[in-house]
Amino acid sequence: MRIIGRGLGWQIEEHTFGEDLDITSAEQIANIAGQGFTEAFVYLPDPPDTPAQSNGEQPAPPGFHPSAPLAEELPKARALHNQCTKYAQKFMTDMGNGKFSYDEAEPFVENLLHSTQRNPGALLSLAQLHQSDSYTYRHCINVSILSIAVAQYLGKPSNEIFIAGYAGLFHDLGKALIPQHVLNAQRKLNPAEFKVIQKHPTMGYNALLQVPKVQDDVLSATLEHHEKFDGSGYPAGLCGTSISRIGSIVGMADVYDALTSKRPYKDAISPSKALGIMFQMQDKAWPKGLLTEFIQMLGVYPVGSVVELANGALAIVTDTSESAVKPKVVIVRTPEGTPTHEQCNLTSYADLTITAAFTPEEKEVDVLGVMEACTQ
Numbered sequence: 096m097r098i099i100g101r102g103l104g105w106q107i108e109e110h111t112f113g114e115d116l117d118i119t120s121a122e123q124i125a126n127i128a129g130q131g132f133t134e135a136f137v138y139l140p141d142p143p144d145t146p147a148q149s150n151g152e153q154p155a156p157p158g159f160h161p162s163a164p165l166a167e168e169l170p171k172a173r174a175l176h177n178q179c180t181k182y183a184q185k186f187m188t189d190m191g192n193g194k195f196s197y198d199e200a201e202p203f204v205e206n207l208l209h210s211t212q213r214n215p216g217a218l219l220s221l222a223q224l225h226q227s228d229s230y231t232y233r234h235c236i237n238v239s240i241l242s243i244a245v246a247q248y249l250g251k252p253s254n255e256i257f258i259a260g261y262a263g264l265f266h267d268l269g270k271a272l273i274p275q276h277v278l279n280a281q282r283k284l285n286p287a288e289f290k291v292i293q294k295h296p297t298m299g300y301n302a303l304l305q306v307p308k309v310q311d312d313v314l315s316a317t318l319e320h321h322e323k324f325d326g327s328g329y330p331a332g333l334c335g336t337s338i339s340r341i342g343s344i345v346g347m348a349d350v351y352d353a354l355t356s357k358r359p360y361k362d363a364i365s366p367s368k369a370l371g372i373m374f375q376m377q378d379k380a381w382p383k384g385l386l387t388e389f390i391q392m393l394g395v396y397p398v399g400s401v402v403e404l405a406n407g408a409l410a411i412v413t414d415t416s417e418s419a420v421k422p423k424v425v426i427v428r429t430p431e432g433t434p435t436h437e438q439c440n441l442t443s444y445a446d447l448t449i450t451a452a453f454t455p456e457e458k459e460v461d462v463l464g465v466m467e468a469c470t471q
């Protein structure tokens with residue numbers, strides 16, 4: 096059993112995943128409990144004698160296998176994210192005008208998939224760097240990226256990853272059919288307006304039903320992404336396993352992107368804080384195992400996170416493939432406050448733990464500029 100985070104830590108301290116260690120004795124468990132932690136978030140790897148699949152091959156363990164360095168993929172991903180955001184504006188407008196074309200999405204989803212295969216950190220880090228304008232359109236793309244990344248992380252075949260991308264892209268299609276003055280209201284909605292907003296999953300689903308060849312998973316994600324595991328969601332109040340897996344995956348991506356986004360009425364919060372909030376929602380909003388996979392996919396401090404180290408230095412996370420809690424980073428400010436671009440693998444330094452995470456705005460860090468400037 097291996098600890099990759101502590102449950103209660105989310106509630107009592109910002110730095111929630113303080114240690115990454117193997118549990119090998121009852122004393123360690125007693126010691127952790129003695130520190131006041133009542134829950135631990137653990138990763139149980141498959142035992143070595145896991146039966147082979149029917150084709151005689153062992154299933155691939157969850158994970159990413161990037162083929163391109165982050166610095167090489169980032170400029171391509173940045174251009175792609177901008178193109179896709181423009182496309183999202185087009186398909187939402189087309190839906191409102193009755194001119195929606197489902198097939199038009201194919202090259203965009205394909206390019207998102209290929210970029211994620213080359214290096215998922217590029218698009219995933221862009222997904223957490225929000226601008227307050229064009230939120231609705233960027234949100235469609237970000238949820239698509241996150242859904243693709245989950246499917247890819249879990250080793251799904253390309254056709255399933257592709258469908259996950261479509262599902263994320265079109266999950267909020269019904270919003271194109273909601274009156275603009277309700278959808279874009281920069282204030283708290285009244286109960287009647289909220290009821291109107293709550294119609295968007297059904298409206299999107301009904302619109303996609305009229306389109307030939309839309310995959311079942313895309314329909315399910317559109318209809319069910321606001322359903323909650325405990326039955327408190329909408330539109331149908333489905334609960335438990337009656338909610339499709341893709342509906343829950345897209346729902347998690349939807350909440351994560353909303354939490355980490357800056358909006359006119361709220362500041363962005365850091366990815367690790369967002370994951371902490373979602374961790375407290377597990378079993379209420381989504382099945383526990385699925386949320387665990389989502390957090391493992393992103394890492395506790397996703398690529399692009401701005402973090403403070405135990406020595407006071409400020410850094411940007413660039414690679415979480417070796418360790419979720421001691422990733423590779425680029426140090427942008429020394430403990431004395433001097434600007435630098437020093438690359439550092441935290442696994443090489445026992446004492447150099449991450450002590451806090453911030454949004455780029457909180458620390459005035461140009462995350463993309465630094466990551467693009469760093470060669471690997």
Ligand SMILES: [Fe+2]
Nearest residue numbers: 266267320321
């Ligand atoms: Fe939605």
